[in-house]
Amino acid sequence: MSELxxxxxxxxxxxxxxxxxxxxxxSPSFIIGSVVIGFWVSCAILGGRITPYDPIFDQTPDxxxxxxxxxxxxxxxxxxxxxxxxxxxSRDILLVAPLATVLATVFGTALGLxxxxxxxxxxxxxxxxxxxxxxxxxxxxAVTVVASLGSRSVWSVTVVIAIVFSPIIARxxxxxVLGEVQLDYVEAARLRGERSPYVMFVEVLPNVMPPILVExxxxxxxxxxxxxxxxxxxxxxxxxxADWAVQIADNYPFLSEQWxxxxxxxxxxxxxxxxxxxxxDSLQQVLER
Amino acid sequence: xxxxxxxxxxxxxxxxxxxDAPEEAVAEYNREHGTDRPAVVQxxxxxxxxxxxxxxxxxxQTGVPVWDIVEPALVNSLKLAAFAFVLFVxxxxxxxxLAGLRVGRPTDRAITVVGLSLAVIPEIxxxxxxxxxxxxxxGWLPVTAQWEPGxxxxxxxxxxxxPAVALVIVLFGYIAxxxxxxxxxxxxxxxxxxxxxxxxxHSTVIRRHVLRNALMPTIAVIATQTGYLVGGLVAIEYLFNxxxxxxxxxxxxEQKDFTLLTxxxxxxxxGFLLVTLVADILFALINPRIRYGTAE
Numbered sequence: 001m002s003e004l005x006x007x008x009x010x011x012x013x014x015x016x017x018x019x020x021x022x023x024x025x026x027s028p029s030f031i032i033g034s035v036v037i038g039f040w041v042s043c044a045i046l047g048g049r050i051t052p053y054d055p056i057f058d059q060t061p062d063x064x065x066x067x068x069x070x071x072x073x074x075x076x077x078x079x080x081x082x083x084x085x086x087x088x089x090s091r092d093i094l095l096v097a098p099l100a101t102v103l104a105t106v107f108g109t110a111l112g113l114x115x116x117x118x119x120x121x122x123x124x125x126x127x128x129x130x131x132x133x134x135x136x137x138x139x140x141x142a143v144t145v146v147a148s149l150g151s152r153s154v155w156s157v158t159v160v161i162a163i164v165f166s167p168i169i170a171r172x173x174x175x176x177v178l179g180e181v182q183l184d185y186v187e188a189a190r191l192r193g194e195r196s197p198y199v200m201f202v203e204v205l206p207n208v209m210p211p212i213l214v215e216x217x218x219x220x221x222x223x224x225x226x227x228x229x230x231x232x233x234x235x236x237x238x239x240x241x242a243d244w245a246v247q248i249a250d251n252y253p254f255l256s257e258q259w260x261x262x263x264x265x266x267x268x269x270x271x272x273x274x275x276x277x278x279x280x281d282s283l284q285q286v287l288e289r
Numbered sequence: 290x291x292x293x294x295x296x297x298x299x300x301x302x303x304x305x306x307x308x309d310a311p312e313e314a315v316a317e318y319n320r321e322h323g324t325d326r327p328a329v330v331q332x333x334x335x336x337x338x339x340x341x342x343x344x345x346x347x348x349x350q351t352g353v354p355v356w357d358i359v360e361p362a363l364v365n366s367l368k369l370a371a372f373a374f375v376l377f378v379x380x381x382x383x384x385x386x387l388a389g390l391r392v393g394r395p396t397d398r399a400i401t402v403v404g405l406s407l408a409v410i411p412e413i414x415x416x417x418x419x420x421x422x423x424x425x426x427x428g429w430l431p432v433t434a435q436w437e438p439g440x441x442x443x444x445x446x447x448x449x450x451x452p453a454v455a456l457v458i459v460l461f462g463y464i465a466x467x468x469x470x471x472x473x474x475x476x477x478x479x480x481x482x483x484x485x486x487x488x489x490x491h492s493t494v495i496r497r498h499v500l501r502n503a504l505m506p507t508i509a510v511i512a513t514q515t516g517y518l519v520g521g522l523v524a525i526e527y528l529f530n531x532x533x534x535x536x537x538x539x540x541x542x543e544q545k546d547f548t549l550l551t552x553x554x555x556x557x558x559x560g561f562l563l564v565t566l567v568a569d570i571l572f573a574l575i576n577p578r579i580r581y582g583t584a585e
Contacts, residue, residue: 136558137520140538144554147542225411229524232413233539248417252528255417256425256432263421266414277409 023286033278040272044091051084055242064258074260076251085242086264090272092154092243097223100158104165104223105216111166112173113200113208117181123174130167138164138226139233146235157236161226165219172215176208210287217280224273244269355552358537363556366522366533369434372449373456373518378511381461382504385468389503390495392473400465408462412521416455416528423451434531452529456521460514467510471503478502505572512568516561 024030043050053060060071060079067074073082115123133141142160149156180186181204189199230236231245232252239246244265251261388400407415424432436448475481476499484494523535530536534553541549 136554137516137523137561139520139523140535140554140557143523143539143542144550147545147550221409225409228411229413232411233524233527235539235542245413248413252417255421259421259425262417266417269414270410273409273411274406277405281405 020286024282027282027286029278030282033275033282036271036275037279040090040268040275041094043087044094047088047091051081051087053081053084055080055084055088056240064261066258067260073264074258076247076261077254077258082247082261082264085247086244086268089242089244089247089265089268092237092241093224093227093245093269093272096154096158096161096237097220097227100161100165100227101216101220101223103158103162104169104219105212107162108166108169109173109205109212111170113177113204115170116174116177117196117200117204126170130171133164133167138222139229142226142230143233143235146230152235152238154237157227157230160230161223164226165223169212169215169219173208173212176211177204180204180207214280214284214287217276217283221273221276221280224269224276228269355549358549359534359552359556362532362534362537365531366526366535368445369449369452369456369526369531369533370515370518370522372446373453373460374515376453377457377460377464377514377518380457381464381511382468382507384461384465385507386472386500386503388465389469389472389476392469392476397469401469404462404465406462407458408460410459411524412455412459413524413528415458416452416525419451419455420528434526434529452525452531455525455528456518459521460518463510463514464507468503468507471506472499475499475503508568508572512565515564515568519557519561519564 047055060075060081062071062075063079064077065071065075067082071081071083073086075081076085111126115126136144141164142157145160145163146152146156186199186203189203194203227236228245231243232249234249237243237246239250247265248262248269251258255262384400384404388397391397420432423430430451431448434448434452436445440448480502481494481498484498489497519535522533523539525531526533526536527539534557538550538553538557540546541553
């Protein structure tokens with residue numbers, strides 16, 4: 001009976017996967033996006049080891065110098081090299097945003113599977129709660145929760161973003177699951193006497209993976225957006241982190257005298273979110289055709 | 290909403306008075322403000338007053354009714370939001386229609402790629418770049434959004450231009466994308482071919498057949514984008530130091546002013562729901578195929 005459960009013979013599925021990968025690798029936006037993300041990830045991993053100056057402690061005697069051959073991006077008013085800080089500044093956001101996204105995806109997927117599979121009262125209740133959460137703009141909700149928790153650690157930012165994103169992901173997964181449970185293979189598994197958790201996670205889940213993957217990459221872009229915004233308004237990452245948004249918040253009052261301390265981290269954030277968006281866009285085109 | 294603002298803080302008196310305040314002072318404070326009662330009692334009490342239009346008094350600015358702080362901030366935010374709205378809706382639709390009519394050509398690709406890239410860049414970043422270029426380097430527009438008291442409407446518009454444009458840049462991409470998709474679909478539809486075969490001129494077909502149908506999904510997206518607009522106000526008001534509801538929520542959160550914070554969050558949430566409701570009604574009015582209540 002087990003052959004009945006398999007949605008497609010193994011070799012065919014593998015061929016389809018290879019075809020998708022080939023399409024992805026031919027998409028210029030996917031390549032550009034991946035290269036930029038790869039660049040920032042390696043900067044995050046290597047951090048202070050590859051920068052010309054220490055991003056946090058090294059204070060050169062030159063305060064607020066404009067960009068030159070010695071300091072490519074200039075120095076800030078404490079004499080820290082902006083180029084070094086921009087390179088090292090990718091670390092915290094590349095830790096918090098993906099972690100929050102993964103948490104939200106796992107939780108949201110479980111929630112979406114359960115509501116989509118069982119429907120009924122569980123679904124109705126959950127959907128109302130999700131509607132209520134989604135009625136408040138992300139930033140307002142996050143500010144409220146962070147203020148209430150009283151702590152502004154890396155963890156609270158991660159958890160807040162994960163909590164806010166879970167219902168959004170759950171909604172997408174639920175929609176995908178609703179389409180799947182009508183299909184014969186689910187009925188076959190049920191008739192075979194499989195228990196609900198098995199059907200949900202072993203039978204349905206693999207078939208709704210493409211939309212989940214796309215949704216996760218889209219959320220990653222928004223997570224970076226949210227972390228940067230929260231940090232800038234003082235409710236996210238805190239100094240002495242060399243995070244880009246911390247740098248912007250720190251130097252923004254002095255924008256008119258030393259534009260380079262703000263512009264370069266701002267460009268760095270932009271390059272990262274645009275790269276993530278390019279990747280999610282091309283994934284969407286390939287997986288959801 | 291009340292739950293997030295009220296159940297999480299633990300001890301309000303402790304939060305307001307600080308970590309080093311003596312235990313008795315904290316207990317005294319909580320008794321005075323009624324924050325020592327069970328959360329459910331507080332909630333019922335708050336709800337009871339709120340529906341009668343009484344949002345309580347600010348905790349940080351003692352004795353000042355919350356509404357007195359909320360009202361001017363709300364007016365300011367509405368001005369900024371309205372300004373951004375009248376800019377991004379027509380621009381987004383125009384961009385989408387242009388891209389849709391030239392699908393696959395350079396104009397289309399430029400609008401789509403630029404629009405979507407700008408849409409994912411945080412508004413603080415776009416706002417900063419705008420300030421840098423137009424306020425500091427070129428000196429055309431003011432750095433902050435807060436005008437002098439008693440400034441005329443034109444001066445206010447001048448002060449609001451940069452923050453509004455920053456919001457427009459973020460919102461433009463999605464409107465354009467959905468409109469473009471609608472136009473592409475409508476151009477491909479049977480009724481469009483029929484219209485051409487009837488011998489109608491190109492401009493009439495575009496106006497009466499393509500655009501009418503293409504703009505349906507756009508309305509739904511404008512509603513959700515207006516919701517994002519409300520969220521974007523927080524960051525933009527902070528960046529431009531503009532006394533709106535977003536900045537008020539931030540300051541309330543900063544000062545642990547929970548009555549003010551709750552009021553702010555409830556107002557923002559209500560505004561969001563109202564926008565969605567209006568969009569749903571509009572959608573049903575425009576599209577005769579959707580009639581709520583009789584369907585299914």
